[in-house]
Amino acid sequence: MSTLTQTSVSAPTAEKRKNKSWVARLWPERWYVHLALIVSIVILGFPVYYAIVVSTQTNAQVFAYQMIPGDAFEANLRQVMNQNIWQYMTNSVLVSLGVAGAKTLLSLLAGLAIVYFRFPAKTLIFGFILITLMMPQDVLIIGLFRFVAGDLGWGDTYQALVIPLAASATGVFLFRQHFTSISPELSEAAQLDGANPIQFLFRVLVPMSWNTISALAIIMFLAGWNQYLWPRMIISTEANQVIQVGLRRLLSGAETGETFGPLMLGAVIASIPPIIVFILMQKQFMSGFSLTRDK
Amino acid sequence: MSPLLITLVAALVGALLLARGFARSQRPPLMGALLGAIAGAIGPQIFMVPIEYCSLEPENHVFFQLIILNQPIIVNAVLVLTFILIAIGVWALLLLFDRAHDQIHRTGHLLPTLDMPHGAFRGWGAMPWLLLAPTLIVLLLFTYYPALNTLTLSTQLARLGVPRTAPVCLNNFATLITGPRQNAEYYILSEMPPDVRARGAAELPNQFVLVGWRNAAYMDSLSTSLFLSFFIVLFANVFGLLIALASYQPVKGARIYRTLLIWPYALSAVVSGVVFYNLFNPITGIINYTLGLVGIPGVRWLLEPSIAPWVVVFAATWNVLGFNLLFYIAGLQNVPKDLLEAAAIDGANVFQRFWTITIPMLSPFIFFLIFTNLTYSFFDLFGLIDNLTTGGPSRATTNLIYDIYVTGIQNKDLGRAAAQSLVLLLIVIGLTVAQFRLLGRRVNYGA
Numbered sequence: 001m002s003t004l005t006q007t008s009v010s011a012p013t014a015e016k017r018k019n020k021s022w023v024a025r026l027w028p029e030r031w032y033v034h035l036a037l038i039v040s041i042v043i044l045g046f047p048v049y050y051a052i053v054v055s056t057q058t059n060a061q062v063f064a065y066q067m068i069p070g071d072a073f074e075a076n077l078r079q080v081m082n083q084n085i086w087q088y089m090t091n092s093v094l095v096s097l098g099v100a101g102a103k104t105l106l107s108l109l110a111g112l113a114i115v116y117f118r119f120p121a122k123t124l125i126f127g128f129i130l131i132t133l134m135m136p137q138d139v140l141i142i143g144l145f146r147f148v149a150g151d152l153g154w155g156d157t158y159q160a161l162v163i164p165l166a167a168s169a170t171g172v173f174l175f176r177q178h179f180t181s182i183s184p185e186l187s188e189a190a191q192l193d194g195a196n197p198i199q200f201l202f203r204v205l206v207p208m209s210w211n212t213i214s215a216l217a218i219i220m221f222l223a224g225w226n227q228y229l230w231p232r233m234i235i236s237t238e239a240n241q242v243i244q245v246g247l248r249r250l251l252s253g254a255e256t257g258e259t260f261g262p263l264m265l266g267a268v269i270a271s272i273p274p275i276i277v278f279i280l281m282q283k284q285f286m287s288g289f290s291l292t293r294d295k
Numbered sequence: 296m297s298p299l300l301i302t303l304v305a306a307l308v309g310a311l312l313l314a315r316g317f318a319r320s321q322r323p324p325l326m327g328a329l330l331g332a333i334a335g336a337i338g339p340q341i342f343m344v345p346i347e348y349c350s351l352e353p354e355n356h357v358f359f360q361l362i363i364l365n366q367p368i369i370v371n372a373v374l375v376l377t378f379i380l381i382a383i384g385v386w387a388l389l390l391l392f393d394r395a396h397d398q399i400h401r402t403g404h405l406l407p408t409l410d411m412p413h414g415a416f417r418g419w420g421a422m423p424w425l426l427l428a429p430t431l432i433v434l435l436l437f438t439y440y441p442a443l444n445t446l447t448l449s450t451q452l453a454r455l456g457v458p459r460t461a462p463v464c465l466n467n468f469a470t471l472i473t474g475p476r477q478n479a480e481y482y483i484l485s486e487m488p489p490d491v492r493a494r495g496a497a498e499l500p501n502q503f504v505l506v507g508w509r510n511a512a513y514m515d516s517l518s519t520s521l522f523l524s525f526f527i528v529l530f531a532n533v534f535g536l537l538i539a540l541a542s543y544q545p546v547k548g549a550r551i552y553r554t555l556l557i558w559p560y561a562l563s564a565v566v567s568g569v570v571f572y573n574l575f576n577p578i579t580g581i582i583n584y585t586l587g588l589v590g591i592p593g594v595r596w597l598l599e600p601s602i603a604p605w606v607v608v609f610a611a612t613w614n615v616l617g618f619n620l621l622f623y624i625a626g627l628q629n630v631p632k633d634l635l636e637a638a639a640i641d642g643a644n645v646f647q648r649f650w651t652i653t654i655p656m657l658s659p660f661i662f663f664l665i666f667t668n669l670t671y672s673f674f675d676l677f678g679l680i681d682n683l684t685t686g687g688p689s690r691a692t693t694n695l696i697y698d699i700y701v702t703g704i705q706n707k708d709l710g711r712a713a714a715q716s717l718v719l720l721l722i723v724i725g726l727t728v729a730q731f732r733l734l735g736r737r738v739n740y741g742a
Binding site: 041062117187267 | 417422426440442443546552561565566573579675678682712723724
């Protein structure tokens with residue numbers, strides 16, 4: 001991607017610039033593009049900048065509309081810690097890792113069965129899995145709640161946040177596509193060497209599929225981290241709650257009316273893991289871009 | 296009306312429709328008539344047998360009422376729903392039979408085979424079923440069974456926390472499209488004919504009047520949902536494409552710009568709800584303060600039913616814009632430069648090149664993003680609304696998924712919430728089918 005922009009910029013502009021005075025050289029080429037981009041960045045970035053600033057302020061500083069960091073960061077941090085934010089964060093990390101891990105593992109196993117085995121009604125089974133793409137759990141939330149909280153008695157438990165989300169039609173589809181693109185000679189060779197299907201999966205397929213696996217795991221982690229409606233319904237005690245739902249209590253749980261500092265600090269803390277994941281993912285996205293470009 | 300009569304009529308209609316369809320695609324029309332008759336006969340039973348045709352002796356739910364020459368003609372909501380359900384059942388079966396026959400006609404077998412030619416493991420018996428079991432069990436228990444549960448609940452009077460239920464036929468659905476009668480709106484459909492008016496209006500007080508379904512609260516949630524989704528999808532795609540075009544220009548530091556533009560996407564819908572709650576707070580928010588600095592009186596952003604939906608649209612657009620940018624930037628790299636240059640040499644100006652080359656080449660990305668943003672605005676928006684406006688003021692930002700939550704959990708009316716869920720499920724299925732058709736057919740330009 002960087003090579004693309006550099007090559008398209010370099011040749012003509014460099015020659016033009018030689019003939020210009022130093023004032024013209026300071027004035028950037030295509031200044032209107034820079035202006036449009038900077039305005040967009042300011043508009044898109046302002047809410048986040050302001051949230052970070054408020055997270056370090058007392059209510060008095062917030063209402064004075066002070067645009068620089070205040071001196072209440074430690075006080076705000078103490079307050080959100082008193083309101084169990086680390087408990088929420090730990091729960092969220094555990095639940096998201098559980099969801100991402102379970103979805104990846106179950107999809108790998110199902111993908112292996114569909115691509116490397118012959119069994120009756122295979123197309124039907126695959127269709128049975130794919131049809132669930134049209135049935136998002138958010139839509140079935142009333143039936144799901146009644147089953148999980150009522151029949152299973154899993155109300156207010158971690159497994160209620162992980163197990164119902166453990167299967168993924170997207171994952172099965174992705175791994176089926178990926179495995180069919182892998183040469184069949186590999187599995188023939190593995191069978192000649194006497195490997196069983198599980199050994200073949202973990203010794204041959206998984207090492208060849210790290211890109212697909214990590215992409216899926218990251219997407220599933222983010223989905224698990226961002227889930228909101230389901231934990232809001234099924235989790236009733238604060239000690240088991242996830243951060244997305246817990247955030248709200250930072251506002252209403254404050255003793256002295258609405259305090260924005262701790263609320264914004266909570267929002268900032270809640271965004272740290274997805275931003276880390278996002279930074280890790282960005283390289284992948286960029287390489288994905290160059291792949292599509294090379295075609 | 297008896298179930299037998301309905302079945303016979305549906306079988307006849309099915310036979311006619313499919314015979315015509317078969318004749319058009321050069322398949323034997325008699326076969327079509329036979330399959331159509333079977334589909335038409337089974338179609339009504341899909342929904343009607345589980346509820347034992349109860350909806351043919353409906354309770355009084357006025358969907359609309361025409362008063363023509365002092366004779367009230369009441370159209371019952373339950374009967375309207377019955378016919379809609381029968382039509383859906385017949386239509387789905389006709390489509391299924393038509394596709395299945397077409398598949399057999401062309402390829403010789405019903406289902407495409409998924410087998411790999413080589414490399415299959417042999418002699419492992421139940422192994423594939425063991426590998427599939429976790430996925431299938433989870434999907435059965437936590438997707439299919441809840442779907443069945445929702446379907447059953449939707450025809451019952453069921454309260455949260457009360458184990459007993461009572462069958463109520465289609466009343467839960469009927470209440471979605473009928474409002475309370477006392478504050479019904481009246482729409483005059485047509486003017487009184489002059490000769491009637493001459494005889495005196497007292498004789499005919501209200502003719503051609505419609506007692507509207509529009510006062511059903513659920514219809515407000517539906518229109519709110521459509522409003523929010525439409526503008527979120529529109530703004531997120533228009534601004535996403537415009538900013539992507541700007542950041543794709545060959546300027547210095549384009550890569551830094553892109554990184555800075557994309558990352559709000561990493562924040563969750565809940566976090567954007569919380570952040571915008573702070574920004575747009577009518578009393579303490581910085582937006583009103585800034586407006587005050589330049590002499591504009593503050594707006595009651597989140598407290599005004601006509602304004603709060605726009606704040607939701609703004610916050611949601613802000614939240615998804617980074618995601619759209621990411622894909623539009625990727626998509627722009629797929630637009631062949633030589634094609635643009637060739638068009639420029641032939642004298643096409645910037646806008647012509649944009650409309651005739653860039654937009655068509657981007658169409659797979661545009662369709663993908665429209666459907667992804669629609670999913671966001673139907674489901675993920677719950678977290679944003681819940682933290683920004685809690686569905687208010689006076690339900691102005693309550694969309695379909697929020698209404699399900701309010702009805703089922705806050706008001707503990709599981710039956711009616713289940714009925715709402717099924718309506719939303721139908722919308723989702725419709726969107727998914729549309730997506731596959733559009734992506735499969737129109738948007739295939741290759742790479």
